[in-house]
Amino acid sequence: MRMYSASKIKLIVPCMxxxxxxxxxxxxxxxxxxxxxxxxxxxxLGYLNNDLHQLAFYVAQQKGYFQEEGLEVEVAGVYNxxxxxxxxxxxxxxxxxxxxxxxxxxxxxxxxxxxxxxAQANLNGSALVASPASGARSVSDLKGKKVAVPxxxxxxxxxxxxxxxxENLTVHDIQEVYMAPPQMLAALSTSSVDACLVxxxxxxxMVTQGWGRIVSLSSDIWEDHPCCLVVAGEEFLREHPDxxxxxxxxxxxxxxxxxxxxxxxxxxxxxxxxxxxxxxxxALSHITYxxxxxxxxxxxxxxxxxxxxxxxxxxxxxxLDDFIR
Amino acid sequence: MERLPLSANERGRPRGLDYPWKRDQALxxxxxxxxRLITPLTFIAIWQLLCSSGALGATPSPWQVLGAxxxxxxxxxxYLHATLWSHLGASLFRVIGGFFIALLVGVGLGLLxxxxxxxxxxxxxxxxxxxxxxxxxxxxxxxxxFKIGNAPAIFIVFLGAVFPMIINTVSGVEAVDxxxxxxxxxxxxxxxQILWKVVIPSALPQIITGLRVxxxxxxxxxxxxxxxxxxxxxxxxxxxxxxxxxxxxxxxxAMVVIGLIGFFLDFLMRRAExxxxxxx
Numbered sequence: 277m278r279m280y281s282a283s284k285i286k287l288i289v290p291c292m293x294x295x296x297x298x299x300x301x302x303x304x305x306x307x308x309x310x311x312x313x314x315x316x317x318x319x320x321l322g323y324l325n326n327d328l329h330q331l332a333f334y335v336a337q338q339k340g341y342f343q344e345e346g347l348e349v350e351v352a353g354v355y356n357x358x359x360x361x362x363x364x365x366x367x368x369x370x371x372x373x374x375x376x377x378x379x380x381x382x383x384x385x386x387x388x389x390x391x392x393x394x395a396q397a398n399l400n401g402s403a404l405v406a407s408p409a410s411g412a413r414s415v416s417d418l419k420g421k422k423v424a425v426p427x428x429x430x431x432x433x434x435x436x437x438x439x440x441x442x443e444n445l446t447v448h449d450i451q452e453v454y455m456a457p458p459q460m461l462a463a464l465s466t467s468s469v470d471a472c473l474v475x476x477x478x479x480x481x482m483v484t485q486g487w488g489r490i491v492s493l494s495s496d497i498w499e500d501h502p503c504c505l506v507v508a509g510e511e512f513l514r515e516h517p518d519x520x521x522x523x524x525x526x527x528x529x530x531x532x533x534x535x536x537x538x539x540x541x542x543x544x545x546x547x548x549x550x551x552x553x554x555x556x557x558x559a560l561s562h563i564t565y566x567x568x569x570x571x572x573x574x575x576x577x578x579x580x581x582x583x584x585x586x587x588x589x590x591x592x593x594x595x596l597d598d599f600i601r
Numbered sequence: 602m603e604r605l606p607l608s609a610n611e612r613g614r615p616r617g618l619d620y621p622w623k624r625d626q627a628l629x630x631x632x633x634x635x636x637r638l639i640t641p642l643t644f645i646a647i648w649q650l651l652c653s654s655g656a657l658g659a660t661p662s663p664w665q666v667l668g669a670x671x672x673x674x675x676x677x678x679x680y681l682h683a684t685l686w687s688h689l690g691a692s693l694f695r696v697i698g699g700f701f702i703a704l705l706v707g708v709g710l711g712l713l714x715x716x717x718x719x720x721x722x723x724x725x726x727x728x729x730x731x732x733x734x735x736x737x738x739x740x741x742x743x744x745x746x747f748k749i750g751n752a753p754a755i756f757i758v759f760l761g762a763v764f765p766m767i768i769n770t771v772s773g774v775e776a777v778d779x780x781x782x783x784x785x786x787x788x789x790x791x792x793x794q795i796l797w798k799v800v801i802p803s804a805l806p807q808i809i810t811g812l813r814v815x816x817x818x819x820x821x822x823x824x825x826x827x828x829x830x831x832x833x834x835x836x837x838x839x840x841x842x843x844x845x846x847x848x849x850x851x852x853x854x855a856m857v858v859i860g861l862i863g864f865f866l867d868f869l870m871r872r873a874e875x876x877x878x879x880x881x
Binding site for chain 2: 357358359362366367379382383386387388389422424427428429430451452453454455456458459461462463465466468469584585586587
């Protein structure tokens, strides 16, 4: 039986007080750390972690393109997944976001967040990767195998369906498993799944680690398919169109810089992701950086989401007119 | 043992030892039932009001959630093409499986740690270091160790559930009145008899508290558990997938189902507790 004597209690109370006051001091110090600039237009930006598709943002930030446009871009949130980022838009916490076309279209079509696509971040950049143990060398070898995709209705889910239908197969001929990309790395390394359809830099990580080989690049399954977009909150765009224009200009400059695939771009990409240069080098060769929005791809994808019953879009042309600036 | 709902001396306390300063808090059966209904209904009413006022953004209202529950229960969902019942069955299997393994390991280890100082001092630092790690952090390691499917999912539920059971069992054993043990020893009981006849019965209320907390954490670990690639069934999957497709009413409906089942299982545990502790 434990009993606290009066002297022990006397000791505990100051200790607790000390602990609480330390926590308070730290949290206050945290709040003071943020600098506030008044001259430049401040933009609250969000992007996804672990992802190379938003590399243009990092380039523009590091090379000072935003500053030259008179913008001060504050990273207001780094998200694990697109839906979380769209939730932040809905809550009014973001002005601009680099995000997948899928979560952006789904959120807008289902009336949950009001964003407008102002630029393309990239096209392509996914691949179907099979483990050596699966023996799969082509899409038709996947019959009866376990194939992981990152969730229902993603661009990768659509790519898998497209690849299968080329071989007169459907998703019912395989075992589709839903898994976030970091988990896919673990699953493929232990051959717990036979194949994954996933975006970069996960593809190149799997290949360079020897856990998988590329069966098809997504650009071969669906040429110039949409991947990530730059979106603006509708209200922010209405109130500050000039700031959005300036941001898009900086984004275009950064995208042009990336298209050259220079040594400097490589080292910035390695810095951004914390990955090895050989992984990043392979990944960048699969991604097409382009700032001009690929309307055709978005149309086809919006049609897929509607057919799958995942988005309620009555008139796709009218939807795209509103969605794309 | 007669039931006195919500009274201070409901269970786990010696009869006849009443707390006079709490006596005025004892409620009649009808009053306690009324209170039990009024708070949830008020909560739902406020939720509905906040949704109608638009203060909660895209949050689905209770009414929409009810509709989602109905559609999930009566027809296959649009993503995984299975009904609520098969999702519930799959999740229940993982939670109950993880819970029972945690019960065996947690109560077993807890008794050993509470009884033998040697075991306590060897294991305590390790237990206290692993305990605060959130279940989500284990997802990738669970895949590496147990591949995908139910095995890694059950492992993650187990990790969530086992620590409250260990901690409560240890403190239950520590709180056993040493005088009782000494008395039993004086009467000629050996240490095995003391463990089974004195220690476990007196620690039982706290062990059961550990089981109840453990079951709750088991449910809390479910979303992390179902991130390991469990195939096409599971309430955690429904929450995750419908969030991605912005069908938040399905997400909240699955949350409500987890809440209701958790409440029901806790009710069963309290019943079992009362039956086990009848001798008091």
